[in-house]
Every structure is written in structure tokens, then in C-alpha cells.
Amino acid sequence: MHFLRSPLVLFVADLALALLAWWLAFWLRFNLDIPEEFVQLALASSPWCVLAYGVGFAFARIDRQVWSYIGLPELRQLAIGIVLSGTLTAAGVLMLRLHAFPRSTLLLQPLLALVLMGAARAGWRTFAERRLVARQGKPVLILGTLPQASDALRALKGSSQWQPVGILSPQPDEVGRSLQSVRVWGTPAETARVAQTLAVRALLVASPPGASGRREMLLQAADTGVALLTLPRPDEWLKSDGAGPRRLELEDLLGRESVQLDVASLSGLLSGQTVLVTGAGGSIGAQLCRQIARFGVRRLVCVDICEFAVYQLEQELREAHPQMQGCYYTANVREPARLLAIADKHRPAVVFHAAAYKHVPLMEELNAIEALRTNVAGSWHAARAAGVCGAGRFVMISTDKAVNPTNVMGASKRLAELMVQSAAQAFAGTHYVSVRFGNVLGSSGSVVPLFTRQIATGGPVTVTHPDIVRYFMTIAEAAQLVLQAGLMGRSGQIFVMDMGEPVKIIELARMMIRLSGKTELEIPISYTGLRPGEKLFEELLANDESSVATPHPKLRIAKTSRQGLPDVASVLQWIGDADAEPEEAIRAWLRTLVPEYLVR
Structure with a gap:
């Protein structure tokens, strides 16, 4: 069977069918009985017919067709080849000046050739499909x-x-x-x-x-x-x-549409450039690195405090992009001298700041000062390093929890947004923006991996409240929109992503149970109550904010009526001296800088 699929064998079969159509045309032209003198004409012109079809089919690339997968595009290509071959045949026969040659056969033969060759291909495909069904x-x-x-x-x-x-x-x-x-x-x-x-x-x-x-x-x-x-x-x-x-998968069920990127502009921004990413070992940071590497950066500088995360990222990117120069640092954004030394050595054109503490309950109890040191001071150190080394753009990843925050993590990210806006005023040569988005499917610390583990162990799946809702997006979508936001707007602006419709966490739990092939009778759902600092629903805009459209349908700019920015030196001084401050004092200080912060 394999030799029958050979292009040469199929090409010869097409020529044989063309010759058969030639004789059928004569046969039909003379009412199924070809006179002797016209038999001689058919014989004399047959070689030219075969030659013309050989040239026409070669020119139309008919020999490249795979009969088992023939479709309308291939049949259109075949028709073009037959028209070309029929024209060459007619031209050759007329040039031979054969006496009393029946010219109607020159029109009839291509039609018959199309029927025969189309039928042969349809039959072959039917046979191939029947064999597959038989399996x-x-x-x-x-x-x-x-x-x-x-x-x-x-x-x-x-x-x-x-x-x-x-x-x-x-x-x-x-x-x-x-x-x-x-x-x-x-x-x-x-x-x-x-x-x-x-x-x-x-x-x-x-x-x-x-x-x-x-x-x-x-x-x-x-x-x-x-x-x-x-x-x-x-x-x-x-x-x-x-x-x-x-x-x-869960992201298929949630129905997030793919992001349309301005590929040409992003290539102009990133291709051949040095790009620095903080928090590169995290779920969002690592996805950012993957997306950035696709645009052909000359050097990608990856910074993360976790040694193992940096090692994993290094192994992945070296294998996927061997031509790219990768520099992998274990460093903490809370150490300004180290961060500035890295930035000064590589002089990145673009800095993406993804390093942050983001787990609400952990930051709410016992670790409030750590949230300030990383999310606030660390963001300033990264923004300042970008400005000092002359980076063209700086993009900070923020969160919807920064909007009317009810927890330390959200308030620290809102203060970080203000610190980045202060950097925009201090370093006019660098374009600073922040990007807010909601929960990311599968990111570290998110509810999806927790539910996955609970379902795997037989449950119960724990939901804090039956009415709690959240916005969700995929990791790839979040990273792509962060890249897109880096191209847009004026320095100091805050971008808000279109998160679509919010999803009830209870509905998310039910979807995941059903996707696992189980029912709620087999995997029960239990309610544990809201955790400290947790809200029933998240917002993308604060009470004193509105938004305006951008050229990208999934990005909007948050407009705020707030006047004035925090004094950076005093903020850093207070955070540096707050080791012995009680949790309540830290929250009270945060409220003085983020008045919309409501403690619950």
C-alpha cells in the first residue's frame, strides 16, 4: 500500500487518467463508435496530450497532493491544473494541423479528466477513511x-x-x-x-x-x-x-478569550534589548519571562529571592531559548544596593517588577511589616534602580486588592502604586506604569491549586463563604496584558485589566469537582468563614476613581481625584525603623497614607 502513496505513482496515475479522458472524449464525440481514420488522429495526438498534462500538472504542483486528505482546496488546484493542461493540449494539437481533427474533443476532454481525477481522489479518500473507521x-x-x-x-x-x-x-x-x-x-x-x-x-x-x-x-x-x-x-x-x-481544563470552562497583542510594537520595544524581571521565579514572573523571551530579547536578567525557583527558570529558558543570553540572580528587592548593582551592570531598557508578597492571611497576621518591606520599599528600590540606570520603561504588577483595601497586603500594594508614581516624578526619563489585575488561575497561593489538592485527597473542598466572588484570568493572559500595558499611556498611570465577569468561588469549586469526574456527593464542600482581611468581592476601581478607555479593549486607565504623593524618604524611614512596632500601629500608619484602607 505504501508504494501507491508515492508522488511518482500518483503522478503517473493522473497522466493515465488524462489519456483515458482523451480517448473517452473521442468515443463520446462519435456516439460510442470511433471511425478508423479518427482512431489514427487520436493515436497521433495522444503523446501531446500526455506531455501537456505532465507539464501543466508539474507547473500547478498537482504531484504534491495527498489523496487521502483531499478537500476543496486541492480540487480547486486540480481544476486549475486541468485548465492549464487542456489549454496546452489544444495549442499543441492546433499547431500540428491535423486534418479534420474534431475540435469538440478539446473541450470535452478536460471535463472528463476533471470527473475522472476527482472521482479517483474521492474514492481514495473514502477508502482511507473506511480503513480508519475499521480501526x-x-x-x-x-x-x-x-x-x-x-x-x-x-x-x-x-x-x-x-x-x-x-x-x-x-x-x-x-x-x-x-x-x-x-x-x-x-x-x-x-x-x-x-x-x-x-x-x-x-x-x-x-x-x-x-x-x-x-x-x-x-x-x-x-x-x-x-x-x-x-x-x-x-x-x-x-x-x-x-x-x-x-x-x-478549568481555564477552558471559564471561557477567557485570547489576548490580541500589538506584536509589531512589542517587538520594537523588546527585540534585541536587555530586559530585567524581578520576582522572575514566581508564577507571574516566570510567565513574563517566557513571553519576553519569545520577542527575541538580547539579554534577559531574572531576579528572585528563591534559589530553586531561579534554577528551574534557568533550566527551562536555556532549553527553550538557547540563543538568548540569560542572567539569573538570587537577590532580594529589599536590598537596594544589590538591586542597583545588578541594574547598573546590565542597563536594562525595560524593567518588569513582579516581586511581591501577595498571600492575604499570611500578611494580615504576624507579617505586616514584611509586606511593607517587600511590597512598598522593594517596589521603590526597583523603580529607583530603573530610573538611575536609565531604563526606558518600568512596569509594576499590582492587584485588585489595592482598591479600597481591607487588608495589609492590599494597602501595601496601593502604597506601592503611589511610590511608583513618586518615582515617575523623580525620574522623568523613565516611563512608569502600574497594572492591576485579579486572581490568576494556577498561580502560587491561589485557590485553584488548593482545591486541586483537596479533591485529590477526597475532600472536603473548603470555601470561606457561599457568596464570595473573585475575578479570574489565566497566567498567560495576565503576562501578555502586562507586556501590552508597558507600551501604553503616560508615565505614572495605573492600568486596570478587563477581568470579565466575576466568578463565585463556590461555582469554581463545583466546576473543578465535575472536571475531576466526581460529584459533590463524593467530594463535599464545606464553609470555613471569611479569613482576616478578606472581602466578599473585589473591586477594580476605588470610590474616588473612574476609568478611561485605551486602544486595547482589555486595558483601561484608572483616573483618581487623589491629590499629592507620599514623602518617599519618610515612608522608607518609618518602614526601616518599624521592627518593634505592633501590628495595630502598622495598620494605623498605613491608614494615614492610604485613607481608603478599611480595617475589618
Whole structure:
């Protein structure tokens, strides 16, 4: 069978079909009985027909087609090749000046050639698909509208692992119709019945993230106990293990749409430059480093206090980007001399400041001064180092917890935003911005890894309050928007990300339990009560703030009516002398600088 797939064999087969079409044209032209004298004309002109089709098909690259995967683009290419070859054939025959040659065959032959070659390809593809079906791939239902299911069916062509046996469409008027011989059996509400009828244990989700009603459909389907699959994301097609459907993940269920980056401007900002990232070993910092490396930076300077995190990042980036010069430092942003020495040595064009303490309960009890030293003083040290070494841009990662904060962590990040704005006034040559966003799926300290561990051990899954809600985004989305914000606005501005719709934590817990293949009867959910400093809901803008649009649909600029910035020297002095200060004194001092800070 393998030799039949050879391009040379298929090319010869096409020429044979072209010659057959030539003789059929004569045969039909003379009512199925070719007179003797015209047989001689056909014989005399046959070599020119074969030669013309050989040249035409070579020019149209017909020999590169793979018959097992033929489709409309290949048939259009074949038609062009036949038209070209037919034209060359007609030109050659007319140049031979054969006496009494039946010119109607010159029009009839290309039509017959198209029918024969198209039929041969269709038959071959049908045979190849039948062989794949015979391998008995696992039956799978497709969830989506007919256009979405069409894309999924094309993606599954050639797969020996999966066999589409039905479609579930959210549009009732599509029920009963069929697509590529696959029937639409019902709507998502009928998943359980259809799956049982067809003995199917897997459901492939064809609707893209952000599609209307997608989350509701998936939750409905998850209740039936079938395994939920989806097609790989674009970046996963590049990986060897991303060629087929994969299990649905939480970020697929939340339906975050992909970020559209200004690639040209980012390349101009980062390509060939030196970039410094603090907190590079953390989940956000590491993702920033991955995204930055894609833009072809000359040197990436990675700074983090955790030795093991820096080691892991070094191993990953050396393997993924061997051409990039990476410099990996174990350093603390709370040590200004060390940070300034690193920045002065490498002279980065752009600095991304991701180093921070962000765990609310830990910073709220016993560690308030540590939050100030890292989040406030550390941010100033990083911003000052960027200004002193002449960096063009400085981007600090902030949080929605800085808005009307009710905890030390949020208040410290709000004060850090003000310190960065002070740096913008002190160092006019550097463009300073801060970026606020909410919870990041899978980041260290987030609720998702906690729920994952609790589900793996059989539960219970602990939720603080049944009404608590949070904004969520993916790590990749957060990092990309941080990069995008670095391009925009005026120095000193604060950017707010479009976080979409907030998600109830209880709903998040239920989604994760269902994705694990369990039910709430098997993995119970328990409520533990709000922790110190925790709010039922987060905000992206403070009471005295509004926002204005930017050219990017997912970024807005926070506008505040606040007047005046903190005295940097006195802030650093107080933090440096606050070792013996009680927790309440620290909170009281924070309230003097962040009046919107409300202690609960």
C-alpha cells in the first residue's frame, strides 16, 4: 500500500487518467463508435496530450497532493491544473494541423479528466477513511453548532483514536440534520440520553472560549459524567503531544478569550534589548519571562529571592531559548544596593517588577511589616534602580486588592502604586506604569491549586463563604496584558485589566469537582468563614476613581481625584525603623497614607 502513496505513482496515475479522458472524449464525440481514420488522429495526438498534462500538472504542483486528505482546496488546484493542461493540449494539437481533427474533443476532454481525477481522489479518500473507521477508534460526541462541528470533524480526520458518532447542537433547528454523515442527535440538555443510546463516554467541545452560553452547556454536560474534551489551543498544536483532543481544563470552562497583542510594537520595544524581571521565579514572573523571551530579547536578567525557583527558570529558558543570553540572580528587592548593582551592570531598557508578597492571611497576621518591606520599599528600590540606570520603561504588577483595601497586603500594594508614581516624578526619563489585575488561575497561593489538592485527597473542598466572588484570568493572559500595558499611556498611570465577569468561588469549586469526574456527593464542600482581611468581592476601581478607555479593549486607565504623593524618604524611614512596632500601629500608619484602607 505504501508504494501507491508515492508522488511518482500518483503522478503517473493522473497522466493515465488524462489519456483515458482523451480517448473517452473521442468515443463520446462519435456516439460510442470511433471511425478508423479518427482512431489514427487520436493515436497521433495522444503523446501531446500526455506531455501537456505532465507539464501543466508539474507547473500547478498537482504531484504534491495527498489523496487521502483531499478537500476543496486541492480540487480547486486540480481544476486549475486541468485548465492549464487542456489549454496546452489544444495549442499543441492546433499547431500540428491535423486534418479534420474534431475540435469538440478539446473541450470535452478536460471535463472528463476533471470527473475522472476527482472521482479517483474521492474514492481514495473514502477508502482511507473506511480503513480508519475499521480501526475502531473511541466513539465521541461533538458539542457545538454545525459550523463549529465542521471544524472539529476536520480536525479529527485521520485520527485513529477517535470516531465521531454524533453531534449535539445548542440550536434546536439543527437537530435531525447531518454533517459529513454524522447526525445531530439533540441539544446539550439531552447529553445523558444520547450518550447512553450511543454508548459514548467522551464529549468533544467544539465551541470556542467566550461563545454564548458555553459555560452553561459545559456544566450541563459535566453533570452527565461523560469525559469532556476540547481541541488544543493554537500554542499546543506546536507541541508533539498537542495533536489531538485533550481533556477540558478549568481555564477552558471559564471561557477567557485570547489576548490580541500589538506584536509589531512589542517587538520594537523588546527585540534585541536587555530586559530585567524581578520576582522572575514566581508564577507571574516566570510567565513574563517566557513571553519576553519569545520577542527575541538580547539579554534577559531574572531576579528572585528563591534559589530553586531561579534554577528551574534557568533550566527551562536555556532549553527553550538557547540563543538568548540569560542572567539569573538570587537577590532580594529589599536590598537596594544589590538591586542597583545588578541594574547598573546590565542597563536594562525595560524593567518588569513582579516581586511581591501577595498571600492575604499570611500578611494580615504576624507579617505586616514584611509586606511593607517587600511590597512598598522593594517596589521603590526597583523603580529607583530603573530610573538611575536609565531604563526606558518600568512596569509594576499590582492587584485588585489595592482598591479600597481591607487588608495589609492590599494597602501595601496601593502604597506601592503611589511610590511608583513618586518615582515617575523623580525620574522623568523613565516611563512608569502600574497594572492591576485579579486572581490568576494556577498561580502560587491561589485557590485553584488548593482545591486541586483537596479533591485529590477526597475532600472536603473548603470555601470561606457561599457568596464570595473573585475575578479570574489565566497566567498567560495576565503576562501578555502586562507586556501590552508597558507600551501604553503616560508615565505614572495605573492600568486596570478587563477581568470579565466575576466568578463565585463556590461555582469554581463545583466546576473543578465535575472536571475531576466526581460529584459533590463524593467530594463535599464545606464553609470555613471569611479569613482576616478578606472581602466578599473585589473591586477594580476605588470610590474616588473612574476609568478611561485605551486602544486595547482589555486595558483601561484608572483616573483618581487623589491629590499629592507620599514623602518617599519618610515612608522608607518609618518602614526601616518599624521592627518593634505592633501590628495595630502598622495598620494605623498605613491608614494615614492610604485613607481608603478599611480595617475589618
